[in-house]
Amino acid sequence: MSKQQFILQAQSRTTTGKGESRRLRRKQAAVPAILYGADKAPANISISHKDLAYVLENEAFYTSIVTLKVDGVDESAIIKALQRHPAQPRLLHADFLRVREDREVHIKVPLHFLNEAISVGVKQGGGVVSHLMTELEIMCLPKYLPSYIEVDIAELGLGHSLHISDLKLPEGVRSVALSHGASGDHAVVSINVIKKGEETPAAAAAAAAAAPAAAAKPAAKPAAKPAAKT
Numbered sequence: 001m002s003k004q005q006f007i008l009q010a011q012s013r014t015t016t017g018k019g020e021s022r023r024l025r026r027k028q029a030a031v032p033a034i035l036y037g038a039d040k041a042p043a044n045i046s047i048s049h050k051d052l053a054y055v056l057e058n059e060a061f062y063t064s065i066v067t068l069k070v071d072g073v074d075e076s077a078i079i080k081a082l083q084r085h086p087a088q089p090r091l092l093h094a095d096f097l098r099v100r101e102d103r104e105v106h107i108k109v110p111l112h113f114l115n116e117a118i119s120v121g122v123k124q125g126g127g128v129v130s131h132l133m134t135e136l137e138i139m140c141l142p143k144y145l146p147s148y149i150e151v152d153i154a155e156l157g158l159g160h161s162l163h164i165s166d167l168k169l170p171e172g173v174r175s176v177a178l179s180h181g182a183s184g185d186h187a188v189v190s191i192n193v194i195k196k197g198e199e200t201p202a203a204a205a206a207a208a209a210a211a212p213a214a215a216a217k218p219a220a221k222p223a224a225k226p227a228a229k230t
Contacts, residue, residue: 003147004060007067008052010035010045021093025049031091035068035077038098045070049091056082056091060147063109065099076100076142078107099142106176108135109146113189115154121191125158133188136164137176144172153189161190 013020013032021032029049036042045068055061061079068075081095099105111134121127136149149167156162164175165185177184 003064003145004058005067006055006058006061006064007069008047008055010047010068010070012071013044013046016044025090025092031094033094033096035070035075035096035098037077038100038103040098043070047094052091052094053089059110063107063145063147065142065145066096068096078105078145101142104139104141105145106137106139107145108137110135110148111188112148112150114150114152119153119156119191121153121156121158121160125191126194127158127191128194129153130190130192131188132161132190133186136167136188138169138173139176139179140173144170146170146173149173151189153191156189156191158191158193161187163187 010033011030013024024030024032024046028046030046031049031052033045033047034042035045047068055066063078065076065078068077075096075098077096077098079094080097081093082091083093084090085092097105111131113129113131116122116129119129122129138146138149149169151162151167153162163185164178167175167188169175175184177186
């Protein structure tokens, strides 16, 4: 699968601390960050808040080798941590890890589930799909890093599960969990029998969509009382 290229301009910063970080955010609309790893000294940098917020809207950014242009010098890195404001749409801090072409990276990549609606367990068995994992921690050389991993459940039957060992990983990619042995072979997705009285996802969605419409209807007026006889 083709990889999207991400390039971010960054500036080195010589002063640190909470006061400096607040000044960067307030006066320069920048996000304080740190770049570390690859047997080099950690570097304190800052990145435009607008530029970083823009690329973070793309799922592929989180699993891509990013080119950080630090004072004009290219650094290859992946994002490792991100701190957001708890109540406002603001980024507070970012951590980037340098990567080298000859060293494996450990990173979590999202799982994309395919053919859920037509899977055997759903279409023929009337079951419901349960996602037990939404991302997978992998290790690979940077050149093999995928944006996501596909999980095709077309043939998955009712009452059955797919485990990590059942996944078809891209070339050069290994599961971190499986590197610890059979105990790490966790279930990824299953199709289960719908219990009696339990709504299917489709029925629940239909009920949720109908609720606002029902609430919007005006309440029925009470019947008029008959006029008192004189």
